Amino acid sequence: MDPTRTSVQRPCDLCKTGEALMGCDTCLVNLCKACVGEHMMSGISKQHKIVRFAVRKSPLYPFCASHIKKRYEMYCNECDDPACNACLRTDQHLGHEFLQISHVLDEKKKKIIKEQTELKETIYPKYQNIASDVQNKMSQLEKDHADLSTAITKHGEDWHRNIEKIVKKLKNQVDEIKNKQRQTLQNHMDEISKTISEIKDEISSMERLINYMDITKLINVTTDIEGYKNPLQVAEPSLPKLALGKIKEEEFNKMFGGLSSCLSEEDGLDCSVKAEERSPEDDASLPLKQFLEEPEIMSTLETDYHLLYNVACLSDDEIWTTGQDKTMKLYSISQRSLLKSIATKSECRPSDITVTKNGDLIYVDTMDGTVNIVKNEKIRKLVKQKNWRPDGACSTSSGDILVIMNNNDNERTQVLRYQGSTMKQSIEFDDEGKSLYSSGPAKRLITENRNLDICVSDHKARAVVVVNQAGKLRFRYTGHTPAPKNQPFSPQGITTDSQSHILTADYINDCVHIIDQDGQFLRFITFGISEPLGLCTDTNDNLFVAEYRRKQMKKIKYLM
Structure with a gap:
């Protein structure tokens, strides 16, 4: 490279050394002052227009890549490239259409x-x-x-x-x-x-x-x-x-409520975020179940009792039963077979049975006035109250035993709560000082609801009497009209389910009444039931019914 050009900002297109301060708008060349005259003499046919470089109106097009001394003046439409005059004559652009570069x-x-x-x-x-x-x-x-x-x-x-x-x-x-x-x-x-x-x-x-x-x-x-x-x-x-109600953190979070999920997990946009509105009364620990349109009989088991009285669930498949003799029998529903038999200590018929949450059998012996527990096939007396005899008993969720007692004079009836053999609570009168339950010889059975209410089936009073855990009367249910056979309400066996429904066997009307935890009638179960006495439910809310004269135990599905 010529060293004299390095200091020139804009070299003259003719001499290559002088600084181009002028330019020809006609020929589109840069000129130094010394070369202006020479350029004016060239191409005499052209009307050269020399102007200062700063006020030039026409641009100076770049030099051609193929012909270094020539500037682009035309534009080849075919090749989509600029071209100089020398390019027009080459075979590369033969027959091509050209446009003025200024037009392009x-x-x-x-x-x-x-x-x-x-x-x-x-x-x-x-x-x-x-x-x-x-x-x-x-x-x-x-x-x-x-x-x-x-x-x-x-x-x-x-x-x-x-x-x-x-x-x-x-x-x-x-x-x-x-x-x-x-x-x-x-x-x-x-x-x-x-x-x-x-x-x-x-x-x-x-x-x-x-x-x-x-x-x-x-x-x-x-x-x-x-x-x-x-x-x-x-x-x-x-x-x-x-x-104390025990709620896991996960269940508590569900009950309190939460935020709905976003559509885009990456940026969190395009989502509708709002608090889930849930009532504090909503139960997140257990799903709400609906009634089947028609109950289904899942299975029927023939027992070898002369008459069948009561049932109590040991598991979803194993059921304790009592009948008109001294023997309590454990049956398998799936195997349709007898698994175990245990005779009462007094050799009298038990009036009621229940199973503790540890799986031990408890039976009530009205004849000798005792409540007994069976552990490893050994019988031990739990309760004997002087001048009182037990009618029914149930094991509670806390492990206590509720016993309904009638005194020997047949003048008083009360519910006693025991922890082991120690009495903790007595329930006998309402707020007005009146007896909650009928007295005298009669069938009275008892259960605890999921909300800890104490529910008594009082056959003589023709009522289900429900008190809260403290013993305060909540309501009395005296049947629903019309009953399936239009007979007076005849409550016998009583049980509850996961929805806090209370189920009562109505012996005379061949049905089971279902009421809610506040005593409102919901429906009857009548399909295939004859003279029901004992009731119990398993962990899946299947109902087991003891049929008195048929000597059959039926497993009934009534909830979805």
Whole structure:
């Protein structure tokens, strides 16, 4: 390269050394001052237009890549490339159509101007609108999420208020129970004080008699000491057990509510986020089941009893039964076979059976007044209350035993709660001091509902009597009209299911009544049932029915 050219910003196209300060708009060449005259003399036929480089109107096109000293002047349409005059004569462009490069440039400029206009007037404003919209969305996002956080806080406050109401309600119940127990003990105290006063009077009277010397007076004197030898039995007051609802974190989260899923997990956009509205009363731990349109008899098992009385589920396949003899029998439904037989200790027919959550069998022996437990085929007495005899019993979710007792005078009936052999609670009267249950010889069976209500089937009263855990009356169910056979309600066996339904066998009407946990009638089960006595449900809410004269045990599906 010529070293003299390195300092020249724009070299002259003729001498290659001078700085091009001028230019020819006609020939489109750059010229230094020294070469202007020479260029004017060349191509005399042309009208050269020499101007200062700064004010040139026509561009100087680049030099041709193939012919270094020639500039592009034409544009080959076929090759879509610029060309110099020398290119036009080569075989490469033979027969091709050429356009003035200035014309091509003008068209290109027009296209650019058009696109520039579109960018300025259409596309740019559109992006500005989008940017504004995104900005508005961001502002709205802040507001919406703030509202969502506020809604979550409010929902939490609602739960706190509901929990506070529950706590207050439970504390009020504790106060009611305490006051009732205190009044009962005070009544006992008053009666005992009265008896003590009478005993003191009796002692004073006896002291005076001892000093009598007249045999005629002493020989006719009688004392009432026998009446004081059996003092009043005072029930041990006990606190009601606080049955704490245990909810796993996962189940608690479901009950409280959550956020719906976004459509795009990557960027979290295009999603509708809102809190799931769930009632605190919703039960997330167990699904809500609907009734089948028609109950289905899943299986029928023939027993070898002369008459069949009661059933109690050990598992979904193994069922304990009782009949008109001393033997309690365990059957397998799937195998349709007898697995085990156990005779009562007294050799009398058990009046009721239940199974603990540990799988032990408990039976009630009304004849000898005991409640007994069977462990490893060995029988041990759990309960025997003097002057009282048990009618029915059930094992509770907490492991306690509820026993319905009738006194030997057939004047009183009460429900007693036992932990092992220790009595913890007595339930006998309503708020008005009236007996909750009928008295005298009758069939009375008992169960605990999933909401911890105590449900008694009182055959003599023709009612199902339901009290809460503290013993406060909730409702009495006295049947539904019309009954399948239009006969009076004749409640016998009683059981509950996972939905807190209460199911009662109606012996005379050949049906099972289903009511909800508040005592509202829901429906009858009548299909294929004859003289039902005992009832129980398994973990899948299948119903087992003991049919009295048929001596059959039926497994019935009534929930979806």
